[in-house]
Amino acid sequence: MSDMKDRPYHHGNLRHALIETALTMLDEDRNWTFTVREVARRTGVSHAAPYKHFRDREELLRELARIGFVQLGKTMRNAMTSAQSSSRMQFIAVAQACIAFASGKSGLYCLMFSSDADKTVDPQLHDAAMSTFGILLELLEKGQRDGSFRQGEIAAQAAASWAQVHGLAMLAINGQLLEDKVGPEPIRAALNVLLDGVCCSV
Incomplete structure:
Protein backbone atom coordinates (compact mmCIF):
# COMPACT_ATOMS: atom_id res chain seq x y z
CA MET A 1 0.00 0.00 0.00
CA SER A 2 1.16 3.51 -0.69
CA ASP A 3 -0.97 5.22 1.92
CA MET A 4 1.20 7.59 4.00
CA LYS A 5 -0.05 6.25 7.30
CA ASP A 6 1.36 2.80 6.48
CA ARG A 7 4.84 3.97 5.54
CA PRO A 8 6.34 3.95 9.04
CA TYR A 9 5.98 0.19 9.12
CA HIS A 10 8.40 -0.12 6.23
CA HIS A 11 11.13 1.14 8.57
CA GLY A 12 12.61 -1.51 10.83
CA ASN A 13 13.46 1.21 13.32
CA LEU A 14 11.59 4.43 12.72
CA ARG A 15 13.34 6.27 15.55
CA HIS A 16 16.73 5.44 14.05
CA ALA A 17 15.56 6.45 10.58
CA LEU A 18 14.32 9.81 11.83
CA ILE A 19 17.58 10.50 13.65
CA GLU A 20 19.68 9.57 10.63
CA THR A 21 17.58 11.84 8.43
CA ALA A 22 17.91 14.73 10.88
CA LEU A 23 21.68 14.23 11.14
CA THR A 24 21.95 14.28 7.35
CA MET A 25 19.93 17.50 7.18
CA LEU A 26 22.15 18.96 9.88
CA ASP A 27 25.24 18.10 7.83
CA GLU A 28 23.76 19.51 4.64
CA ASP A 29 22.53 22.84 5.99
CA ARG A 30 24.90 23.24 8.95
CA ASN A 31 21.98 24.47 11.04
CA TRP A 32 18.91 23.06 12.73
CA THR A 33 16.17 25.30 11.44
CA PHE A 34 14.36 22.30 9.97
CA THR A 35 10.99 21.26 11.33
CA VAL A 36 9.80 17.85 12.45
CA ARG A 37 7.48 17.92 9.44
CA GLU A 38 10.48 18.27 7.13
CA VAL A 39 12.29 15.40 8.84
CA ALA A 40 9.20 13.23 8.43
CA ARG A 41 8.90 14.12 4.76
CA ARG A 42 12.57 13.34 4.10
CA THR A 43 12.23 10.05 5.97
CA GLY A 44 9.17 9.14 3.94
CA VAL A 45 6.69 8.86 6.77
CA SER A 46 3.54 10.69 7.82
CA HIS A 47 3.81 14.06 9.54
CA ALA A 48 2.50 12.51 12.75
CA ALA A 49 4.87 9.53 12.79
CA PRO A 50 7.86 11.27 14.50
CA TYR A 51 5.72 12.17 17.49
CA LYS A 52 5.57 8.50 18.42
CA HIS A 53 9.23 8.84 19.36
CA PHE A 54 9.81 12.55 20.06
CA ARG A 55 7.38 14.79 21.91
CA ASP A 56 8.51 17.83 19.95
CA ARG A 57 11.31 19.32 17.89
CA GLU A 58 13.26 20.26 21.01
CA GLU A 59 13.41 16.65 22.16
CA LEU A 60 14.69 15.57 18.75
Missing part, protein backbone atom coordinates in the same frame (compact mmCIF):
# COMPACT_ATOMS: atom_id res chain seq x y z
CA LEU A 61 17.39 18.26 18.84
CA ARG A 62 18.51 17.20 22.31
CA GLU A 63 18.82 13.62 21.11
CA LEU A 64 20.96 14.75 18.18
CA ALA A 65 23.16 16.68 20.60
CA ARG A 66 23.46 13.63 22.86
CA ILE A 67 24.57 11.54 19.91
CA GLY A 68 27.08 14.25 19.04
CA PHE A 69 28.65 14.12 22.50
CA VAL A 70 28.85 10.34 22.34
CA GLN A 71 30.58 10.56 18.96
CA LEU A 72 32.93 13.29 20.17
CA GLY A 73 33.79 11.23 23.23
CA LYS A 74 34.68 8.23 21.08
CA THR A 75 36.79 10.45 18.85
CA MET A 76 38.66 11.85 21.84
CA ARG A 77 39.18 8.43 23.39
CA ASN A 78 40.51 6.99 20.14
CA ALA A 79 42.91 9.92 19.75
CA MET A 80 44.18 9.52 23.29
CA THR A 81 44.81 5.78 23.00
CA SER A 82 46.46 5.99 19.58
CA ALA A 83 48.80 8.87 20.46
CA GLN A 84 52.26 8.60 21.92
CA SER A 85 52.44 7.75 25.59
CA SER A 86 53.43 11.22 26.84
CA SER A 87 50.61 13.22 28.37
CA ARG A 88 51.55 16.27 26.31
CA MET A 89 51.30 14.39 23.01
CA GLN A 90 48.04 12.78 24.06
CA PHE A 91 46.63 16.19 24.98
CA ILE A 92 47.57 17.61 21.58
CA ALA A 93 46.13 14.58 19.78
CA VAL A 94 42.84 14.81 21.68
CA ALA A 95 42.56 18.57 21.12
CA GLN A 96 43.27 18.24 17.40
CA ALA A 97 40.72 15.42 17.15
CA CYS A 98 38.10 17.65 18.81
CA ILE A 99 38.77 20.47 16.38
CA ALA A 100 38.70 18.10 13.40
CA PHE A 101 35.38 16.71 14.63
CA ALA A 102 33.97 20.22 14.93
CA SER A 103 35.17 21.17 11.46
CA GLY A 104 33.82 17.99 9.88
CA LYS A 105 30.46 18.09 11.65
CA SER A 106 30.05 21.79 12.21
CA GLY A 107 26.25 21.79 12.32
CA LEU A 108 26.14 19.03 14.89
CA TYR A 109 28.96 20.56 16.94
CA CYS A 110 27.30 23.97 17.08
CA LEU A 111 24.01 22.35 18.09
CA MET A 112 25.75 20.50 20.93
CA PHE A 113 26.79 23.78 22.52
CA SER A 114 23.67 25.77 21.71
CA SER A 115 20.78 26.74 23.95
CA ASP A 116 18.64 24.22 22.06
CA ALA A 117 20.70 21.45 23.65
CA ASP A 118 19.46 22.22 27.15
CA LYS A 119 21.28 19.78 29.40
CA THR A 120 19.29 20.79 32.47
CA VAL A 121 16.11 19.17 31.18
CA ASP A 122 17.64 16.02 29.69
CA PRO A 123 19.63 13.77 32.05
CA GLN A 124 20.91 11.58 29.21
CA LEU A 125 22.25 14.59 27.32
CA HIS A 126 23.82 15.90 30.51
CA ASP A 127 25.49 12.55 31.20
CA ALA A 128 26.85 12.31 27.65
CA ALA A 129 28.30 15.81 27.83
CA MET A 130 29.88 15.20 31.23
CA SER A 131 31.29 11.86 30.10
CA THR A 132 33.01 13.59 27.20
CA PHE A 133 34.33 16.33 29.48
CA GLY A 134 35.53 13.58 31.81
CA ILE A 135 38.04 12.44 29.19
CA LEU A 136 39.77 15.81 29.45
CA LEU A 137 39.76 15.57 33.26
CA GLU A 138 41.23 12.07 33.02
CA LEU A 139 44.01 13.27 30.75
CA LEU A 140 44.89 16.21 33.00
CA GLU A 141 44.89 13.98 36.06
CA LYS A 142 47.21 11.55 34.30
CA GLY A 143 49.55 14.40 33.39
CA GLN A 144 49.69 15.58 36.98
CA ARG A 145 50.34 12.07 38.27
CA ASP A 146 53.22 11.39 35.90
CA GLY A 147 54.76 14.82 36.47
CA SER A 148 54.12 16.14 32.97
CA PHE A 149 51.64 18.82 34.06
CA ARG A 150 51.88 21.27 36.89
CA GLN A 151 50.10 20.43 40.10
CA GLY A 152 47.02 22.57 40.41
CA GLU A 153 43.27 22.67 40.44
CA ILE A 154 42.13 20.17 37.81
CA ALA A 155 38.85 22.01 37.26
CA ALA A 156 40.70 25.25 36.48
CA GLN A 157 43.08 23.54 34.06
CA ALA A 158 40.14 21.80 32.42
CA ALA A 159 38.21 25.05 32.04
CA ALA A 160 41.18 26.78 30.43
CA SER A 161 41.88 23.82 28.15
CA TRP A 162 38.26 23.36 27.08
CA ALA A 163 37.83 27.08 26.47
CA GLN A 164 40.85 27.22 24.19
CA VAL A 165 40.03 24.06 22.26
CA HIS A 166 36.38 25.09 21.85
CA GLY A 167 37.45 28.57 20.77
CA LEU A 168 39.83 27.15 18.18
CA ALA A 169 37.09 24.83 16.96
CA MET A 170 34.68 27.73 16.45
CA LEU A 171 37.35 29.76 14.66
CA ALA A 172 38.04 26.79 12.40
CA ILE A 173 34.33 26.33 11.66
CA ASN A 174 34.03 29.99 10.73
CA GLY A 175 37.12 29.91 8.51
CA GLN A 176 38.96 32.46 10.62
CA LEU A 177 42.24 30.61 11.15
CA LEU A 178 43.89 32.30 8.18
CA GLU A 179 47.61 31.81 7.70
CA ASP A 180 48.27 35.49 7.04
CA LYS A 181 46.75 36.32 10.41
CA VAL A 182 47.70 33.43 12.69
CA GLY A 183 50.56 31.64 10.94
CA PRO A 184 50.84 28.33 9.07
CA GLU A 185 49.97 25.99 11.97
CA PRO A 186 47.76 28.04 14.30
CA ILE A 187 46.11 25.14 16.08
CA ARG A 188 49.34 23.38 17.03
CA ALA A 189 50.96 26.71 17.96
CA ALA A 190 48.05 27.75 20.17
CA LEU A 191 47.98 24.36 21.89
CA ASN A 192 51.72 24.60 22.59
CA VAL A 193 51.24 28.03 24.15
CA LEU A 194 48.51 26.60 26.37
CA LEU A 195 50.63 23.61 27.35
CA ASP A 196 53.67 25.74 28.10
CA GLY A 197 51.59 27.20 30.89
CA VAL A 198 50.31 23.80 32.05
CA CYS A 199 53.34 21.55 31.59
CA CYS A 200 56.22 21.33 33.99
CA SER A 201 59.66 22.46 32.88
CA VAL A 202 61.67 19.62 31.39
Whole structure:
Protein backbone atom coordinates (compact mmCIF):
# COMPACT_ATOMS: atom_id res chain seq x y z
CA MET A 1 0.00 0.00 0.00
CA SER A 2 1.16 3.51 -0.69
CA ASP A 3 -0.97 5.22 1.92
CA MET A 4 1.20 7.59 4.00
CA LYS A 5 -0.05 6.25 7.30
CA ASP A 6 1.36 2.80 6.48
CA ARG A 7 4.84 3.97 5.54
CA PRO A 8 6.34 3.95 9.04
CA TYR A 9 5.98 0.19 9.12
CA HIS A 10 8.40 -0.12 6.23
CA HIS A 11 11.13 1.14 8.57
CA GLY A 12 12.61 -1.51 10.83
CA ASN A 13 13.46 1.21 13.32
CA LEU A 14 11.59 4.43 12.72
CA ARG A 15 13.34 6.27 15.55
CA HIS A 16 16.73 5.44 14.05
CA ALA A 17 15.56 6.45 10.58
CA LEU A 18 14.32 9.81 11.83
CA ILE A 19 17.58 10.50 13.65
CA GLU A 20 19.68 9.57 10.63
CA THR A 21 17.58 11.84 8.43
CA ALA A 22 17.91 14.73 10.88
CA LEU A 23 21.68 14.23 11.14
CA THR A 24 21.95 14.28 7.35
CA MET A 25 19.93 17.50 7.18
CA LEU A 26 22.15 18.96 9.88
CA ASP A 27 25.24 18.10 7.83
CA GLU A 28 23.76 19.51 4.64
CA ASP A 29 22.53 22.84 5.99
CA ARG A 30 24.90 23.24 8.95
CA ASN A 31 21.98 24.47 11.04
CA TRP A 32 18.91 23.06 12.73
CA THR A 33 16.17 25.30 11.44
CA PHE A 34 14.36 22.30 9.97
CA THR A 35 10.99 21.26 11.33
CA VAL A 36 9.80 17.85 12.45
CA ARG A 37 7.48 17.92 9.44
CA GLU A 38 10.48 18.27 7.13
CA VAL A 39 12.29 15.40 8.84
CA ALA A 40 9.20 13.23 8.43
CA ARG A 41 8.90 14.12 4.76
CA ARG A 42 12.57 13.34 4.10
CA THR A 43 12.23 10.05 5.97
CA GLY A 44 9.17 9.14 3.94
CA VAL A 45 6.69 8.86 6.77
CA SER A 46 3.54 10.69 7.82
CA HIS A 47 3.81 14.06 9.54
CA ALA A 48 2.50 12.51 12.75
CA ALA A 49 4.87 9.53 12.79
CA PRO A 50 7.86 11.27 14.50
CA TYR A 51 5.72 12.17 17.49
CA LYS A 52 5.57 8.50 18.42
CA HIS A 53 9.23 8.84 19.36
CA PHE A 54 9.81 12.55 20.06
CA ARG A 55 7.38 14.79 21.91
CA ASP A 56 8.51 17.83 19.95
CA ARG A 57 11.31 19.32 17.89
CA GLU A 58 13.26 20.26 21.01
CA GLU A 59 13.41 16.65 22.16
CA LEU A 60 14.69 15.57 18.75
CA LEU A 61 17.39 18.26 18.84
CA ARG A 62 18.51 17.20 22.31
CA GLU A 63 18.82 13.62 21.11
CA LEU A 64 20.96 14.75 18.18
CA ALA A 65 23.16 16.68 20.60
CA ARG A 66 23.46 13.63 22.86
CA ILE A 67 24.57 11.54 19.91
CA GLY A 68 27.08 14.25 19.04
CA PHE A 69 28.65 14.12 22.50
CA VAL A 70 28.85 10.34 22.34
CA GLN A 71 30.58 10.56 18.96
CA LEU A 72 32.93 13.29 20.17
CA GLY A 73 33.79 11.23 23.23
CA LYS A 74 34.68 8.23 21.08
CA THR A 75 36.79 10.45 18.85
CA MET A 76 38.66 11.85 21.84
CA ARG A 77 39.18 8.43 23.39
CA ASN A 78 40.51 6.99 20.14
CA ALA A 79 42.91 9.92 19.75
CA MET A 80 44.18 9.52 23.29
CA THR A 81 44.81 5.78 23.00
CA SER A 82 46.46 5.99 19.58
CA ALA A 83 48.80 8.87 20.46
CA GLN A 84 52.26 8.60 21.92
CA SER A 85 52.44 7.75 25.59
CA SER A 86 53.43 11.22 26.84
CA SER A 87 50.61 13.22 28.37
CA ARG A 88 51.55 16.27 26.31
CA MET A 89 51.30 14.39 23.01
CA GLN A 90 48.04 12.78 24.06
CA PHE A 91 46.63 16.19 24.98
CA ILE A 92 47.57 17.61 21.58
CA ALA A 93 46.13 14.58 19.78
CA VAL A 94 42.84 14.81 21.68
CA ALA A 95 42.56 18.57 21.12
CA GLN A 96 43.27 18.24 17.40
CA ALA A 97 40.72 15.42 17.15
CA CYS A 98 38.10 17.65 18.81
CA ILE A 99 38.77 20.47 16.38
CA ALA A 100 38.70 18.10 13.40
CA PHE A 101 35.38 16.71 14.63
CA ALA A 102 33.97 20.22 14.93
CA SER A 103 35.17 21.17 11.46
CA GLY A 104 33.82 17.99 9.88
CA LYS A 105 30.46 18.09 11.65
CA SER A 106 30.05 21.79 12.21
CA GLY A 107 26.25 21.79 12.32
CA LEU A 108 26.14 19.03 14.89
CA TYR A 109 28.96 20.56 16.94
CA CYS A 110 27.30 23.97 17.08
CA LEU A 111 24.01 22.35 18.09
CA MET A 112 25.75 20.50 20.93
CA PHE A 113 26.79 23.78 22.52
CA SER A 114 23.67 25.77 21.71
CA SER A 115 20.78 26.74 23.95
CA ASP A 116 18.64 24.22 22.06
CA ALA A 117 20.70 21.45 23.65
CA ASP A 118 19.46 22.22 27.15
CA LYS A 119 21.28 19.78 29.40
CA THR A 120 19.29 20.79 32.47
CA VAL A 121 16.11 19.17 31.18
CA ASP A 122 17.64 16.02 29.69
CA PRO A 123 19.63 13.77 32.05
CA GLN A 124 20.91 11.58 29.21
CA LEU A 125 22.25 14.59 27.32
CA HIS A 126 23.82 15.90 30.51
CA ASP A 127 25.49 12.55 31.20
CA ALA A 128 26.85 12.31 27.65
CA ALA A 129 28.30 15.81 27.83
CA MET A 130 29.88 15.20 31.23
CA SER A 131 31.29 11.86 30.10
CA THR A 132 33.01 13.59 27.20
CA PHE A 133 34.33 16.33 29.48
CA GLY A 134 35.53 13.58 31.81
CA ILE A 135 38.04 12.44 29.19
CA LEU A 136 39.77 15.81 29.45
CA LEU A 137 39.76 15.57 33.26
CA GLU A 138 41.23 12.07 33.02
CA LEU A 139 44.01 13.27 30.75
CA LEU A 140 44.89 16.21 33.00
CA GLU A 141 44.89 13.98 36.06
CA LYS A 142 47.21 11.55 34.30
CA GLY A 143 49.55 14.40 33.39
CA GLN A 144 49.69 15.58 36.98
CA ARG A 145 50.34 12.07 38.27
CA ASP A 146 53.22 11.39 35.90
CA GLY A 147 54.76 14.82 36.47
CA SER A 148 54.12 16.14 32.97
CA PHE A 149 51.64 18.82 34.06
CA ARG A 150 51.88 21.27 36.89
CA GLN A 151 50.10 20.43 40.10
CA GLY A 152 47.02 22.57 40.41
CA GLU A 153 43.27 22.67 40.44
CA ILE A 154 42.13 20.17 37.81
CA ALA A 155 38.85 22.01 37.26
CA ALA A 156 40.70 25.25 36.48
CA GLN A 157 43.08 23.54 34.06
CA ALA A 158 40.14 21.80 32.42
CA ALA A 159 38.21 25.05 32.04
CA ALA A 160 41.18 26.78 30.43
CA SER A 161 41.88 23.82 28.15
CA TRP A 162 38.26 23.36 27.08
CA ALA A 163 37.83 27.08 26.47
CA GLN A 164 40.85 27.22 24.19
CA VAL A 165 40.03 24.06 22.26
CA HIS A 166 36.38 25.09 21.85
CA GLY A 167 37.45 28.57 20.77
CA LEU A 168 39.83 27.15 18.18
CA ALA A 169 37.09 24.83 16.96
CA MET A 170 34.68 27.73 16.45
CA LEU A 171 37.35 29.76 14.66
CA ALA A 172 38.04 26.79 12.40
CA ILE A 173 34.33 26.33 11.66
CA ASN A 174 34.03 29.99 10.73
CA GLY A 175 37.12 29.91 8.51
CA GLN A 176 38.96 32.46 10.62
CA LEU A 177 42.24 30.61 11.15
CA LEU A 178 43.89 32.30 8.18
CA GLU A 179 47.61 31.81 7.70
CA ASP A 180 48.27 35.49 7.04
CA LYS A 181 46.75 36.32 10.41
CA VAL A 182 47.70 33.43 12.69
CA GLY A 183 50.56 31.64 10.94
CA PRO A 184 50.84 28.33 9.07
CA GLU A 185 49.97 25.99 11.97
CA PRO A 186 47.76 28.04 14.30
CA ILE A 187 46.11 25.14 16.08
CA ARG A 188 49.34 23.38 17.03
CA ALA A 189 50.96 26.71 17.96
CA ALA A 190 48.05 27.75 20.17
CA LEU A 191 47.98 24.36 21.89
CA ASN A 192 51.72 24.60 22.59
CA VAL A 193 51.24 28.03 24.15
CA LEU A 194 48.51 26.60 26.37
CA LEU A 195 50.63 23.61 27.35
CA ASP A 196 53.67 25.74 28.10
CA GLY A 197 51.59 27.20 30.89
CA VAL A 198 50.31 23.80 32.05
CA CYS A 199 53.34 21.55 31.59
CA CYS A 200 56.22 21.33 33.99
CA SER A 201 59.66 22.46 32.88
CA VAL A 202 61.67 19.62 31.39
